Amino acid sequence: MQEFDVVVVGAGAAGLRAAIAAKQAGAKVALLTKVHPLRTNSGLAQAGINAPLGPDDSPEAYAGDILQAGDGLCDPAVVQNFTHQAGDAVMWLERAGTPFNRAAGGRFDRRRIGSNSRARSLYVDDRTGHVVMQVLYEQFQRERIPLFADWFVTSLALEANRCVGVNALGLRSGSMDSFAAKAVILATGGFTRMYLPSTVSMGTTGDGQNLAYQAGVSLIDLEMVQFHPLACPGGKGLMITEAALAEGGQIVVAGGQPIAGLQGATRDKICLAIAQASRNGAGGVWLDLTMIGRQKLHQRLPQTLDLIAKVAGLDPAKDLIPIGPVAHRPVGGIEAGTSGQTSIGGLYACGECACTGLNGGGRLAGNILTEMVVFGARTGEAAAAYAKSAPAAAFPAGRLDEEKKRLDALISAEKTEYTAGRIHAELGALMDAKAGLLRDAAGLQAARDQIHALKDKYARLRVKNQSPIYNYELVSYLELGAMLNVAEALVAAAAARKESRGAHRRSDFPARDDRIGISHTVVRLVQGEPQVDTRPVVAL
């Protein structure tokens, strides 16, 4: 067993930022991650990182845009607090070495993306997340924080409503170990791999949400799943950054006619317009970047140009790119305060796996990275402070042995009718069709029933690979279990919200309905079943 003050699970932007903050606050920190920090899904964020730093901007104006994108579901106090910290958090990244693009005169250049009312997104070409991740990893290395890469956390260690560490499987060694900690931070990212197609990386499977949910923590606003409007089906969900629109690109139907009214619209509105146009028999919807010109594409969108060529086999300087909405990022997640605290003592959550009430029903474009660094830092500090004052708690004896036995029991040469890949494929298609961009009661009921059936198959599934080292069959199995549990909770939440708001669109309840009360959807696991409740949004 290893002992730390703070254990961070997940090495995306939020996890790294939290680990750095906790270490700087004096805690003994370790970071566990199933994939190396520079291979995480945080690198997917491309267009920019919001901060109200421009002369025409203010935290108040920024807050106004967030509230609008959140469609009534944001917690205004959280938003206000956040927009006052965003500038410092992004300047911290600049001081640490982020080479943001500069305008003439050497000041930061800013992009206006999505429904931002100002040019507010600092950016690094079209690979902002990729470069921000490098800077965070540089600072993480500088702090000499022990990195346990290729470690998969299989369970939380709980003792009297307190989290006292985790059990984890070392993929390289093939052996289990316990990590005792006074505070555990979940920063495991999203879960949209439960949808297929999906823009996200293979490991974006809701592991942290599932750990918290199984431990009795509520999941909030899970029905709010953002679809990305500019995904390319020829590239299997390859996402094209919204910066492409900021640079002059247009969404067009057959004949090259642009779809009207999309300038400055929120993602959910653009997605619906594209879906509508496709349904109207427009013959397809395309992204037209040809007017930008090869030279400017190369200068301003180099990664986009490269990926569209390599992955989708198209030349954006010449070809129209077929696009459609694809599942992108969750807005909801583990119920967490603005310092990441959950309902379990010593258990924290930040980044995409958490739901603080900042984003409400839909995240403003360019906000994901800001959210990760603001809440990452605060959660790291809070966890370190908790670890300092918390009484010592013994790691429950025998818990590691129990966990080893549980995993050993999964491994069997016995043949099963199904494979994890097939169950995942069925789940992905099901979520996309029934709990996707447009939902209705009958579809959600069918999704619920089919997820039950898939869970039955999963319960009979066994891991055949008996070789302990890099047993990715076992990892996939555990990830699939997390996706099935979170999918079940998501479908319950979506069925309960009988209105259309933010990213949640119901064809049987097509309008926003404020009469039923503006509330968060709260899902808790009660006797193995998701139980849905609501919690009113707290006005200022």
Added chain:
Amino acid sequence: MQANFSVYRKEPGAGSKAGRSTYTVELPEDATVIDALLKIRDEQDPTLGFRGSCLHGYCGDCTVRINGKAGFSCAVKVAPLAAKGGEIAVEPIRNMPVIKDLISDWDTFLWDKIDVIKPWLEPNGAASLDGEELIDDKVMAKVRQAMSCFYCGLCDEGCTVLPVDFKFVGPAALTKASRFLCDPRDHATAERLRILERPKGMWDCVHCFEASEHCPREIAPTERIIEMRDMAFKHGITNEKVARHHHSFANSVRNSGWLDEGRLAIESEGLTNIKGLMKLLPTAAKAVARGKAPIPFLHHKRPGADKIARIIEKAEAKEK
């Protein structure tokens, strides 16, 4: 479409022998190599080990050799390879120790090497805490280009030094060092150059340009290494042997118009470095025996040497 794969296999552990497994898979027309590997692992062989993450060509985790060419298994389409008939060979990338099957040891290959070069910014303190530091975008563009590196390993895979000396820090880590050396916000230039001039550092590069040829992001690692060496000379930070080699080389060309290889070898070691000079003897003896010894006192001027000297003078004046 049906495709046949021949995949490199190796069990973990020092003593295990490498082999191959063959698989036939039914795939959709737009399948990539990682789709095939995922399907094989799911349906045919759960023990097959390989890495992957983003699935869309931007994270660098799934780099392998496909039919002898290094690339990303998530971006290489199966259809054109299957159309050629025969088996599609999938192997781990070169120069990297293998842990299991296609899973290579990125720690010793890359991450540990990057750790050596002080991979974080040392701010120069020029910027006030609340104000923006004004920097020309052309300067930032060079930093951005270095940071477009996604650690795919292709430069190190192509490196001609790493196969003979795995302790060489390699072009990927040197590119990372260049990211700080071309950043005006960093103040640790001298310290960085002292780290890079250590044995197995930037002077071990043989500037074969393979790294630049292999880089999928046009980051030009080799040119960056050459630039850092120039920077070291400008800062007077270079190890003695390299400095002597450099001066001898330049003097020889200035004086005779071409390279006096015998003198270069002796002067690089240092005229008072008896131990170093003794080490040259066996090579010198072999060269003499084969009639290939460059004897310093027999070295003569080439025709037009004066013109070459004038070119050097002009270039030096221009640089000043």
